[in-house]
Amino acid sequence: GNSVTQMEGPVTLSEEAFLTINCTYTATGYPSLFWYVQYPGEGLQLLLKATKADDKGSNKGFEATYRKETTSFHLEKGSVQVSDSAVYFCALSTPAGKLIFGQGTELSVKP
Amino acid sequence: EAGVTQSPTHLIKTRGQQATLRCSPISGHTSVYWYQQALGLGLQFLLWYDEGEERNRGNFPPRFSGRQFPNYSSELNVNALELEDSALYLCASSLRVSEAFFGQGTRLTVV
Numbered sequence: 001g002n003s004v005t006q007m008e009g010p011v012t013l014s015e016e017a018f019l020t021i022n023c024t025y026t027a028t029g030y031p032s033l034f035w036y037v038q039y040p041g042e043g044l045q046l047l048l049k050a051t052k053a054d055d056k057g058s059n060k061g062f063e064a065t066y067r068k069e070t071t072s073f074h075l076e077k078g079s080v081q082v083s084d085s086a087v088y089f090c091a092l093s094t095p096a097g098k099l100i101f102g103q104g105t106e107l108s109v110k111p
Numbered sequence: 112e113a114g115v116t117q118s119p120t121h122l123i124k125t126r127g128q129q130a131t132l133r134c135s136p137i138s139g140h141t142s143v144y145w146y147q148q149a150l151g152l153g154l155q156f157l158l159w160y161d162e163g164e165e166r167n168r169g170n171f172p173p174r175f176s177g178r179q180f181p182n183y184s185s186e187l188n189v190n191a192l193e194l195e196d197s198a199l200y201l202c203a204s205s206l207r208v209s210e211a212f213f214g215q216g217t218r219l220t221v222v
Contacts, residue, residue, distance in 0.1 A: 034210055043201060044154075044213040089154065091211075098167055099144055099203070099211050103153035 002027045006090050006102035013080055013109050021075040021105045023064075023090035031092040033057075033066050033073040038087045038104070047075075047088070080109045113137070115204050115214035123220045124192050132187040132217045136204030142166075143185040144211060145177060149198040157200075160185055192221045 007022040025031065035047040035057070048057030053068035062077045073090060090102040116135045124130050136143050145157040156169035160179035168175075174190040183204075189196055197220050203211035 032209075036213075043215045044203070046210050046212065049210050093205075093209075093211075096166075097142055097161060097205070098159060099205070100156070101146070101154045 004102035009106035016079045019077040019080045023073045029095045034091040036089040117214035121218045130189045134185045134202035140204035142205045144203045146201045197221045
């Protein structure tokens with residue numbers, strides 16, 4: 001079946017540290033991959049996406065590369081800020097349109 | 112362009128009552144997803160509607176049900192409410208195989 005697995009949180013970093021949140025997936029066919037972010041008290045917002053192998057999605061300094069050989073879509077940012085504190089969700093969309101989320105990873109950035 | 116709208120924002124019900132939550136997708140979107148987000152937990156997939164039909168449902172009891180109307184708006188009904196149904200209920204809409212956009216959610220509290 002289709003599933004998404006993320007590293008467990010919470011992840012606590014100091015400001016300007018490097019961030020990696022791991023995400024791996026299992027899927028039949030060729031899914032599209034997404035990262036969503038949920039700031040405290042808000043709904044989910046799309047952060048970035050990649051629709052085919054080797055695509056790199058990027059937004060607001062965050063990047064993730066669609067790696068088919070390792071079935072991964074790890075989220076990275078070179079220098080995090082306090083304002084990046086949020087819950088991050090990795091997700092995939094199957095070719096049939098079903099949307100599946102990982103369990104979410106809470107990030108806390110300290111000044 | 113209006114985003115995904117959910118109503119009501121907050122809903123307080125007593126055990127055993129029924130709750131009805133509503134979602135209006137972005138204009139032109141045909142898929143609607145419902146998720147439950149209990150405190151401290153990730154997104155639990157509830158239901159997926161596309162083109163007026165239920166495409167998939169998550170591992171929830173039958174008292175969770177819904178429908179999608181000809182204008183693609185959707186309702187989620189929860190019968191015989193239990194205390195553990197208290198959660199944030201999120202609706203998202205998409206064009207099939209593209210990214211989903213989320214509403215701000217309905218906070219359901221069962222007392």
